[in-house]
Amino acid sequence: MTADWIVAIAALAAVITVWALLIVHRGRSEFYPRRHHTRTAPSPQVRQIRISGSYHPSEVHVSAGQPTRLIFRREETAPCSERVVFPDFGISLTLPAYEDVAVDLPASEPGEHEFMCEMEMLRGRLVIDRVDAHRASPREVVAS
Numbered sequence: 001m002t003a004d005w006i007v008a009i010a011a012l013a014a015v016i017t018v019w020a021l022l023i024v025h026r027g028r029s030e031f032y033p034r035r036h037h038t039r040t041a042p043s044p045q046v047r048q049i050r051i052s053g054s055y056h057p058s059e060v061h062v063s064a065g066q067p068t069r070l071i072f073r074r075e076e077t078a079p080c081s082e083r084v085v086f087p088d089f090g091i092s093l094t095l096p097a098y099e100d101v102a103v104d105l106p107a108s109e110p111g112e113h114e115f116m117c118e119m120e121m122l123r124g125r126l127v128i129d130r131v132d133a134h135r136a137s138p139r140e141v142v143a144s
């Protein structure tokens with residue numbers, strides 16, 4: 001009678017131990033790849049630029065050290081704005097009218113980069129701010 005109880009409790013303890021080990025193992029294998037994934041593919045900082053006679057806004061600020069996605073939307077059919085060129089990044093893209101076109105730029109050092117139409121009549125400027133300068137902006141202080 002007593003021996004039966006000891007066997008039953010030992011069996012139960014073994015089942016609980018295996019179950020606990022499985023949960024810990026599953027938790028680990030799910031947790032680590034997810035962290036790794038967010039580190040290799042950080043989400044870009046997104047800015048929208050509307051084109052109608054000129055770039056709106058014509059000056060776009062982003063933070064250094066983070067990839068950037070600029071979404072151009074050409075709200076006109078004037079052929080002048082058909083292409084946007086980023087000479088510093090070696091990018092030249094056709095912008096179909098009334099469509100969103102994403103321009104992905106790598107994480108960069110602080111600095112300024114012009115963008116323009118093919119004939120250089122429309123001009124815009126991408127300003128990459130130092131991260132601490134960006135943090136000190138009034139909007140960020142209010143948000144924190």
Ligand SMILES: [Cu+2]
Nearest residue numbers: 080117119121
């Ligand atoms: Cu032009």
